[in-house]
Amino acid sequence: MHTVEHDVDRPDSDVVAAFEDVPSTIVSDVTGNIGLTMDSGVRPAYDGVEMAGTAVTVNASPGDNLIIHKAITMTEPGDVLVIDCNGYTETGHIGELMCTSCQANGLAGIIIDGAYRDSREIAEMEFPVYGRGVNPQGPLKQDPGSINVTVACGGVSVDPGDIVIGDDDGVAVIPPEGAEDVLERSRAKLDSEDSVREEVLEGEYLYELNGYDELFDNLTIVGPEDSIQ
Incomplete structure (x- = not known):
């Protein structure tokens, strides 16, 4: 069954912006290392990356990116696409043109539990991208998927509307209901x-x-x- 949910209950933008200065390591420390940080296999596409935004979640079929294209059209400035491809790294699900579209429309970044491609171009444009690997193989566009459902990414459960931050050390996810306490x-x-x-x-x-x-x-x-x- 495939679900496309258009409405996202986004947290206050000022709270999200405040996390731009908070390292992922600090979030891990103050939350008691309870699994809010993604595993070490999800790495940034370049050094010096900084990211903070609101999760728009995608459950995509491994090897296919049709639903990802759809999800990009449903985002708002400041969102982060969090994509569950079940860790599949034999296809580059996103590339430079998709990232350019995201950057042009004000997205804060992309996290994909799978592979991306055009790694050099993505690094040069300095658009925050995290993934489990790089692969030049292009994706199919024949399978639907789901948007704004609970997904698993980097070993962490992510809901639409969660606050997502990233830096060179990795990615942390903060549920909005406890975000102000975590920030304090x-x-x-x-x-x-x-x-x-x-x-x-x-x-x-x-x-x-x-x-x-x-x-x-x-x-x-x-x-x-x-x-x-």
Whole structure:
């Protein structure tokens, strides 16, 4: 069954824009590493990428991009296309012309759990693209799919309207209902790291500043003499 849902409940644009200055690592830290960051196989198309936007989700048949073309026409400026191709990397589902169209219409980026092509051109245009691989093989245009349904991308469940941020380290997904709390904790974490950085520059060790020494002292240390012979 294929579903095309036109309405997306988008979060406040000011909240989305505020996440532009929040690294994906900080989101992971303040959310307790509970699976809001995509797996390491989803990588940016170039170095220095920065992205923050609202998810428009696509479930596409592996090897086919007809539904992706349709989804592009349904986006608004500031959206990020999050495309589930079931990790298929034997076809380049999107390329430079599609990315040019997205950029011209104000999209914030594309994330595809699958492959893309025209990697050099995409890098040169500096349009944020994340994918699982690169393949020159062109896609078919014969299978429908679904737009704005829950998808799995990079091992993370993504709903339309989720806030998506990306940088060189990877991609993080923030559900809108808890976004302001995540943003507040992220800012506090960044301020804390600024203070800690000053102490580290003075020669202090994170091992002691963060209390890791106490954790270590509570461990049961096993030496060679304790090994099973």
